[in-house]
Amino acid sequence: MSISNEKVKLDEVLKFLFSTSKKVLVNLLNGIFQENYSSDQVKLSVSNNEFVMDTFDTLRGDVFFDILNSESDKISYHLEFQTRNDSTMVIRMFEYGLRKAKEQSRNNDDFRTIFFPKQKVIFFEENRNIMDIIKLKIVLPSGESFLYSVPVMKYWEYSDKKLLEDKMYPLLPLQLFNLRRELEQYKRKNDIKKINELSIKAKEIAEKIANESKELFEKNEIIGEDFHKMLLAIQNLIEYLNRNYFNDEKIEEEVIRVTKTLFDPEVEKRKAIEIAKNLLDILDNETIALKTGLELEEVIKLRNAMQTKVSKYML
Structure with missing residues (x-):
């Protein structure tokens, strides 16, 4: 390589x-x-x-x-x-x-x-x-x-924790690249056992970074497009490591499945919340929950938050 x-x-x-x-x-x-x-x-x-x-x-x-x-x-x-x-x-x-x-x-x-x-x-x-x-x-x-x-x-x-503390979020997926040096060494030695161990570690890192990205999205630290790009970066880096070292189709499939499972529901939920916000002035909580698929408690919480925001603005 x-x-x-x-x-x-x-x-x-x-x-x-x-x-x-x-x-x-x-x-x-x-x-x-x-x-x-x-x-x-x-x-x-x-x-x-x-x-x-x-x-x-x-x-x-x-x-x-x-x-x-x-x-x-x-x-x-x-x-x-x-x-x-x-x-x-x-x-x-x-x-x-x-x-x-x-x-x-x-x-x-x-x-x-x-x-x-x-x-x-x-x-x-x-x-x-x-x-x-x-x-x-x-x-x-x-x-x-x-x-x-x-x-x-x-x-x-820089650990993923340090990157999160310093808000250097786009650099999180590159934690996977830290494995490349070790993988290159074991590839030269043809140490299949060590390479397999690092493939498991790579999958664990990918899932951890994906979940951390999801938490950033939920906290509004990143938007949906940022979340998507970070997951795409994780997928690309796993593909790169796999094609050069692991040669295991399952690892790519598993990481794609995990990232897709994280991204799709979260994006759909965010869309539902935005729709619910626009309906607060014209529909009751039960109807909004029915139309958006949100839980009733989530709609009530959203309404209370919006009312609090308006009250602070009026003051």
């Missing part, structure tokens, strides 16, 4: 996960960059990640975001995702940062100013040689020099 194939699969999954709702992405940036943005007070947009070189080749970064709020100018953020250690990574980060900075340059009477984005590299596969900060010393012809540095996030140090 080549590194390029790993990168392709990771890119496919992250494409799902980094196209989640605004609230989820703002929380994610807060967690990764230790910011404190409120999703209802800022504007967030995905910005250009392709830069045409002088050779007409295209330089592509992974993800760029722009944040705009009432208290500051636009702030750009840049994330790169890396599976393995790479000594040239810091040079590429400088190139990406410089290209993005040139897009946001400003003229002054005496000079031109460019604005580098805030950057971070997320390394997914454990390696003791990966430092907390990657650095590049830039020496000018005059002999003057300056140090360019980019902080690193070591994904393998």
Whole structure:
């Protein structure tokens, strides 16, 4: 299995996960960059990640975001995702940062100013040689020099509990990718027993992350579309691990069955709740329960919550 194939699969999954709702992405940036943005007070947009070189080749970064709020100018953020250690990574980060900075340059009477984005590299596969900060010393012809540095996030140090605490929800499904290094080692040794043990562990992780995603959905931390994308990411990662290591069709079928069982009823229930909200002013509780399929107690609870909300607003 080549590194390029790993990168392709990771890119496919992250494409799902980094196209989640605004609230989820703002929380994610807060967690990764230790910011404190409120999703209802800022504007967030995905910005250009392709830069045409002088050779007409295209330089592509992974993800760029722009944040705009009432208290500051636009702030750009840049994330790169890396599976393995790479000594040239810091040079590429400088190139990406410089290209993005040139897009946001400003003229002054005496000079031109460019604005580098805030950057971070997320390394997914454990390696003791990966430092907390990657650095590049830039020496000018005059002999003057300056140090360019980019902080690193070591994904393998984050448990699902820590990701939940820091509200980095889109990164939850990547807990499955933590198994890849061990699986590669046992594959080289042809240790079928260990691979089978890790296949069971993978299924357990998939089900755990799926259930945690469901809880986030129930608590309104993520919306239905986010929930769906996280489950799709889980399915894709299980498929990737299975096709490369497990070769067991049952594991894919079981994970798909679990995720489908979680998603379909929850989405239907959320739709029923939205319908019930629109009927509160025109129908009694029993009729609403009959028409939506909700339990009578749920309708009563919903009505009480809506009345409390209105009362607080009137006050």
